[in-house]
Amino acid sequence: MTPERVRIGLLGCGNVGSAFVDLVRTRSDAIAARTGLRLEIGRVAVRSLAKERPVEVPDGVLTLDAPGVVVDPDVDLVVELIGGVEPARELVLAALKAGKPVVTGNKELLAVAGAELFAAAEEAGVDLLFEAAVGGGIPFIRPLRESLAGERIDRIMGIVNGTTNYILTRMTEEGVSYADALAEAQKLGYAERDPTADVEGHDAAAKAAIIASIAFGVRVVAGDVHDEGISGITTADIAYARKMGYVIKLLAIAEQVEGPAGEAGEVAVRVHPAMVPADHPLASVRDSFNAIFVEGAAVGDLMFYGRGAGGSPTASAVLGDVIDAALNRTRGSHATVGTLGKARIRPIDEVESAYYINMDVFDRPGVLAAVAGVFGAHEVSIRSMEQEGLGAEARLVFITHVAREAAVQATLRDLHQLDAVDRITSVLRVIGG
C-alpha cells in the first residue's frame, strides 16, 4: 500500500514548532508503516526568515505569508503554534473555512474564542484538535472527550502550570523562599522574566476554562475563571501544611452541578493555591510536571500525569492530533466538540471549600472565645484548632469545615476588627480530608 501524503501547513516555528518539524521527520517512516499516512511539512509560516532555528527548514518551505498557507491547495492540514489570540484566530477560521483540519496548541485562543472556533469547525465538517493546549504532552483532552463521553464528571482538579509547581516543590522539599525558588526557576528557563502570568494563576485560568468547556460541554471563557496565585505563599505556610499532613499546590478546579439532560447546569471554575492531603495523588506531582485529576460518578478517581510544557512533549501531543485528524480526513469523518451550552457560572462568593486560617492574636483571656464567636456568627464551623504561644502573642491555626466563600470572607473582615487579633497571616483553601 502506498502511504497517503498529508501535507502540513505549520504556522509558527518557535520552540514547539521546531520540535514538531523534527519529530515529523524522525517518525515519518514509522508512522507511514503503522497508519498508512506519509506526513510532510509542506509549508512553514514564520515572522522572520532570517532567524536562527534549532531545526533546518528548506528554503522553499519557509514563508512569511501565513494567510497564504492556510488557503494553499497544497496544504491538507494546518498546525497553529503561533500563540496569542490574533492573528491566530483569523488564520484558524480561514483554514477551517477552506475545509482544512486544524491542530492547535494555543490556550489563549481557545480560552477566549473556543466556542466560535468549535462552531466553525462543525460548520466546515473538519477537525479542530487541541490536545497540546492544556497539559502539554499529557494525552488528556482526547480521553476526556471520547473515553469519558458518557461519564458524569463532578470535578476536575489540575496542576496545569509547571512553573508554579516547580517553585512550590522547591519551597516544600528544600525550604527555600518563594523569591529564591522563583529566581531559580527563571535561571532554569522554567519562568519568564516577567513571571506574572504563571505565578498569579492567569495561565492556569486559561487552561481551566478549556478543561471546564470540554469536560462539561459548556461555554467557559478565561474571564469566567476566578484566579489567585502563589506569590503570597510563605515557607511558614508550607511548614504548617506539612505539619498537618498537607502539601500546597496551585490547583485549577472545575466543578459542575449537571442540569436536567440537555439543559445546562451550573459550573464553578477557579484557580488558587490549596492544601492537598499528602497521600492524595496530586501531592506527589513534583517539579515542573503537570497532572489532571478527574472525579467521575461511575469511573471514580482518575489522574493523567506528564510533562505540561517543553518543545518535545508538546510536539508529541500535536503529532497525535495530526495523525488523528489526518485519519479522520481519509475516512471522511471528524471529531466534534458539539455546541457548547450555556451554564450558569457560579460566582466565587458561592463556591464552597474548607479553609486553613492562620492568625496572630494578643495572648489575653477570652481571645479564643471572641475569635470562635466570629466564626460562629457567620456559620463557619471549625474542624480543628491549634494554638502556639509566642510570648505576648499567640498564633492560632484553624481548619474549617466546608463553608461558603462569602461567609469566610465576612468572617475574615470581622476578625480584622477584633482588638485581640493582631494580624491574619494566611488564608488557604483545603482540599479533601
Add this chain to the structure above:
Amino acid sequence: MTPERVRIGLLGCGNVGSAFVDLVRTRSDAIAARTGLRLEIGRVAVRSLAKERPVEVPDGVLTLDAPGVVVDPDVDLVVELIGGVEPARELVLAALKAGKPVVTGNKELLAVAGAELFAAAEEAGVDLLFEAAVGGGIPFIRPLRESLAGERIDRIMGIVNGTTNYILTRMTEEGVSYADALAEAQKLGYAERDPTADVEGHDAAAKAAIIASIAFGVRVVAGDVHDEGISGITTADIAYARKMGYVIKLLAIAEQVEGPAGEAGEVAVRVHPAMVPADHPLASVRDSFNAIFVEGAAVGDLMFYGRGAGGSPTASAVLGDVIDAALNRTRGSHATVGTLGKARIRPIDEVESAYYINMDVFDRPGVLAAVAGVFGAHEVSIRSMEQEGLGAEARLVFITHVAREAAVQATLRDLHQLDAVDRITSVLRVIGG
C-alpha cells in the same frame, strides 16, 4: 434532532455487566443530548435466568441464547463481558462476522486470541474496542492507540493488579505480613479464595501482553510473558526497601527496541515485583488503585492512574467504548489496531535490570572478597553494599548496576556454592535510580 437508536446486545450480566446496564439507564438522556445517540440495552444473554442480579432486566430482554444475540438483526452492537476464552472467542468472532462492532473487557480472550480477533474486526470493517480489559476504568488504551500513535514508546511499566497492590500497600504502610494482608484482601473481596492468578502475577501477565501488543504493534500473547508473583515478599524486604528509599510494587513491564520502519524489532515483556524509588510516580499508587507509566521518546514520562477494577469503573470504560463504536458506526468508519507484526520476544535470560540481593554469610575473614569475586566473575557490577552484623553471621545487602538476568542467575548459583554463604534471603529487581 431525533437521537439515533443504538441497540446493545450484552453478553454476561455479572458485576460489570449489571453496572453497565445501570449506567446506560442513568446516563441515557445525557448521552443522547451530548452525542445524538440513544443507547438501549436490547438483549442480555446470561447463563441462568433465575439468578438474582443487582439490576433489573425486563423479561423480554434476558435470554440464554448468546449465539442468537450476536447475530440478532435487532442488535447493533455487542458488549462481551462473560470472560474467559471460550465461548467468548466464538461469540465475538460471530458478532464481527455479522458486521457488528464489539466492545469487550475480556483480558484472557485478548491475551490469547487478540491478533485473530483484531484481524477479524479489520476484515469486517467494524470496531473491536477493549478499554476495560486493562486498567479497569482508566482511559489508557485509547490514548495509547491514538494520542501516542506517532510516539516511539520505549517502556511501559504498569501496576495493573489491584489485589497485589493492596497487599503490598498494607505490608508497606502497616507492617503486616504477606499472609495477613492477603487474608484481609480476601475478607474485603479484593482477592479470590484461590488468589493464585493475582498473587503469582498471571493476571498481570495477560494485561502485559495486551499492553505490549497495542503499544508496540506486535503480537504478544500471555505465554510470551515471564511472570513472578509477590508471595515470596517478606516484611524484611519491605523494611530494607524503605531504608534504601524504595517501595516494592508488582510491575508489568513491556520494553521494545524498535526495528527499522515497518519491520518488527524486539520486545521484552515480564511481570515481577520490583523496588521502585520512593519519589517515582508509581511509588505513590496506593491500595487497590492501578497506574500505567509510559516512557516515550518525545513525550517523556506519562502516567495514567485510576481504579483498575470494580463494576462501576469498568462499566464506565465499556460505556466510553460503546459510544465511540456507535459514533464510528454512524460515520461509517472504524478504529483499527492494524496488523500486529511479529517481533522477537526477548527471553528473560537476556533482559537487563539492576538487582537487590540480600544474603546471610558466616562472619569470617575474606568472606566479602569471596562474595565480591563471584559477582566480578560474572561481570555483575556492584553499585552499593551494606553489611550488618548478626553475631556469628552477617547480612550483606547488595544493589547491583544493570546486569543481564542470565549473569545474575549464574552469580546466584555460584554464591550458593560458597561455604561462607549461609543463605540468599532475597533477590529483587530495582527500577530507575
